[in-house]
Amino acid sequence: MPELPEVEVTRQGLAPHLSGRRISEVVARTTALRYPLCEDLGAKLVGHTLAHISRRGKYLLFQFDSGHLLIHLGMSGSLRLASSKEAAGKHDHLDISFGEEVLRLHDPRRFGAVLWIAGDPEQHPLLAHLGVEPLSREFTAARLAACLAGKRTAIKPAIMDASIVVGIGNIYASESLHRAGIDPRSLAGRVSAARLGELVPAIKTTLRAAIRSGGSTLRDYYGCDGAAGDFQFQHRVYGRAGQLCRTCGSPIRMLRQANRATYYCPRCQR
DNA sequence: ATGTGACCCTGGATGC
DNA sequence: TGCATCCAGGGTCACA
Incomplete structure (x- = not known):
């Protein structure tokens, strides 16, 4: 599903709502995504403030003082902002709450990925060998x-x-x-x-x-x-x-x- | 070393 | 209506 434009539209839509906000709660309803979801994601995220959201290819990178959360939407994934009062539906695999506002990952086919990167994201195996960004000046x-x-x-x-x-x-x-x-x-x-x-x-x-x-x-x-x-x-x-x-x-x-x-x-x- | 196909998974559309 | 088959925005892996 999402190619660069859809991922970028998602990034642009989320950033103004979530940048600078502190995570209050993390709820994972499945660990079976493309890669098993890391078990202590809550411990890594709760209490930390999102600095900003960037994109590399079809990957979204959520930057925290303690590391980066990498999200790929696979074929059928989407991220939306919900109210904490809205009940999660089928295939809503992950909620990251910023107070009343909830970032909710929905992915029926579960080809998507959510990974915690402690070090330099550019060195991560999934990102290290990526080619040029097509909207950059370097793409000639x-x-x-x-x-x-x-x-x-x-x-x-x-x-x-x-x-x-x-x-x-x-x-x-x-x-x-x-x-x-x-x-x-x-x-x-x-x-x-x-x-x-x-x-x-x-x-x-x-x-x-x-x-x-x-x-x-x-x-x-x-x-x-x-x-x-x-x-x-x-x-x-x-x-x-x-x-x-x-x-x-x-x-x-x-x-x-x-x-x-x-x-x-x-x-x-x- | 490259390039192509199977596969991961769920669900919608189509055909018998 | 029900069942079987095929197809889908991605990426990785095993093979030729």
């Missing part, structure tokens, strides 16, 4: 070209590879390639510098537009206020197989790459 066509040189995989799975560039999942990979006019089956190492020069700004534009629209809500994703995103209504190709390309009128096609659905316009993307 030259840098992408260097990463893709010699790669014999297709361009679409290549830009979803978090060791190259983070945050681009299945929706925004298809969307960005359509915006750039690149066939998703093109060999990554063979895409010309000129085309990468189109692709990099296409990725940035796509992600920024999605963030502005509150992300894409297909099924499970909701922002921290419970509101759905709007970007799914602006999808150019994702989920639109058989419908007409908004640019040229050709029917959108679907194919499978690395076991994931890819959507593209055969006329606009060559």
Whole structure:
């Protein structure tokens, strides 16, 4: 579910409510997430003040004086702010209370992760080998070209590879390639510098537009206020197989790459 | 060394 | 209505 835009919308929504607030209670209802939830999370968090919330790729990092809480939303996770009076529902696995306000993790498929990091988060195995942030100045066509040189995989799975560039999942990979006019089956190492020069700004534009629209809500994703995103209504190709390309009128096609659905316009993307 | 597929899990949609 | 099958925003692992 959540790709970079949804995670960033969540971060932006939570930060003003929770930054500088002190944790009063932690309730874990399951430990069976992607990684077993650490047992003494309450002892680590209660009484500590949240300094701020940052994001690295699709990971959220909650910074405390004593360490960092790392949260990944997996395929179906969402974080919302609830009142302490609201009863937890099915799949509400974790509550972190800041007085009356409760940060509640909901994740039906439990592919998400909650980890405590005592040391430097950048050195953590899950974060240490991540690629460049796509919305940073460091994400340039030259840098992408260097990463893709010699790669014999297709361009679409290549830009979803978090060791190259983070945050681009299945929706925004298809969307960005359509915006750039690149066939998703093109060999990554063979895409010309000129085309990468189109692709990099296409990725940035796509992600920024999605963030502005509150992300894409297909099924499970909701922002921290419970509101759905709007970007799914602006999808150019994702989920639109058989419908007409908004640019040229050709029917959108679907194919499978690395076991994931890819959507593209055969006329606009060559 | 790379790249692809199975798998983790639940639930919604679809088809018989 | 019920059951079986397939599919889904991610990431890791075992294999070719």
